[in-house]
Amino acid sequence: MNQMRIVILGASGMVGGYALRYMLDHPTIERVTAIGRKKRGVSHPKLDEVLHQDFSDCSTLARVISGHDACVFCLGTYTGTVRDAELRTITVDYTIEFARVLHGSSPDAAFAFLSGAGADQTGRSRMAFARFKGEAEKALIAAGFRSVYIFRPAYIYPVEPRKEPNFSYRLFRMIYPVFRTLFPNQVIQADDLARAMVDVTIRKRGERGNLVFENSDIRAMVESPRPSESGAHPVVSSRLDGEKK
Numbered sequence: 001m002n003q004m005r006i007v008i009l010g011a012s013g014m015v016g017g018y019a020l021r022y023m024l025d026h027p028t029i030e031r032v033t034a035i036g037r038k039k040r041g042v043s044h045p046k047l048d049e050v051l052h053q054d055f056s057d058c059s060t061l062a063r064v065i066s067g068h069d070a071c072v073f074c075l076g077t078y079t080g081t082v083r084d085a086e087l088r089t090i091t092v093d094y095t096i097e098f099a100r101v102l103h104g105s106s107p108d109a110a111f112a113f114l115s116g117a118g119a120d121q122t123g124r125s126r127m128a129f130a131r132f133k134g135e136a137e138k139a140l141i142a143a144g145f146r147s148v149y150i151f152r153p154a155y156i157y158p159v160e161p162r163k164e165p166n167f168s169y170r171l172f173r174m175i176y177p178v179f180r181t182l183f184p185n186q187v188i189q190a191d192d193l194a195r196a197m198v199d200v201t202i203r204k205r206g207e208r209g210n211l212v213f214e215n216s217d218i219r220a221m222v223e224s225p226r227p228s229e230s231g232a233h234p235v236v237s238s239r240l241d242g243e244k245k
């Protein structure tokens with residue numbers, strides 16, 4: 001299989017961090033361009049880190065994101081950490097603006113988008129998060145990409161301890177062992193989700209069409225890897241050079 005070049009957003013975060021590590025270790029991926037507000041302070045021969053502060057204007061990124069085969073978009077934030085207006089700006093406007101520039105620079109790229117369970121493309125949901133994720137999904141589908149892969153995880157289990165965004169996530173983390181047993185289709189591990197996002201862009205390379213993966217679909221994907229067909233590859237648990245715990 002030809003080597004791929006992938007651009008990632010949100011690599012300084014939880015899901016994006018796992019996706020980045022997995023991509024750097026994956027033999028099919030030759031180049032990773034990670035775009036974010038701060039450098040991760042890691043070095044790897046496949047990695048280009050590009051600093052960008054204001055995602056309301058991504059025009060200056062046009063050159064560095066040209067010639068890529070796919071984008072893994074994990075940039076996002078949580079309800080309650082910012083006001084609703086800013087949540088919408090980050091969730092909808094930043095996604096659309098980056099997609100605009102990516103499509104202009106890499107017209108044949110596929111787009112894997114980290115959305116969330118309950119995302120509502122009709123705009124009728126009473127939950128702002130669901131409306132905004134749905135709005136971003138709809139805009140991506142209309143943007144003209146060869147393929148858009150939408151991932152709608154339910155509760156993402158952090159795997160490694162982190163500063164939780166709000167009280168409900170602290171609570172979920174505590175009750176996770178019981179919750180997982182009672183509602184297995186309402187949880188997904190962060191590293192498994194990241195692997196699924198990357199694997200889809202590799203397996204579906206060259207195909208056209210949009211796909212939505214609900215939490216149960218993502219679980220099915222990670223629970224039944226078919227390495228011979230898919231090129232699935234174990235998630236890297238080791239840290240990168242210079243990466244801080």
Ligand SMILES: NC(=O)c1ccc[n+]([C@@H]2O[C@H](COP(=O)([O-])OP(=O)(O)OC[C@H]3O[C@@H](n4cnc5c(N)ncnc54)[C@H](OP(=O)(O)O)[C@@H]3O)[C@@H](O)[C@H]2O)c1
Nearest residue numbers: 010011012013014015037075076077115116153154155156
């Ligand atoms: N946890 C769950 O159960 C769950 C479930 C469904 C969906 N989700 C969604 O999954 C997504 C990612 O989750 P996560 O836990 O990986 O998030 P995270 O650890 O908080 O990482 C978020 C990433 O987005 C970037 N980002 C946030 N605000 C930004 C801004 N204003 N400008 C530029 N970059 C910005 C962060 O960059 P910096 O490092 O520069 O801040 C970081 O790279 C979120 O959209 C979340 O809503 C989560």
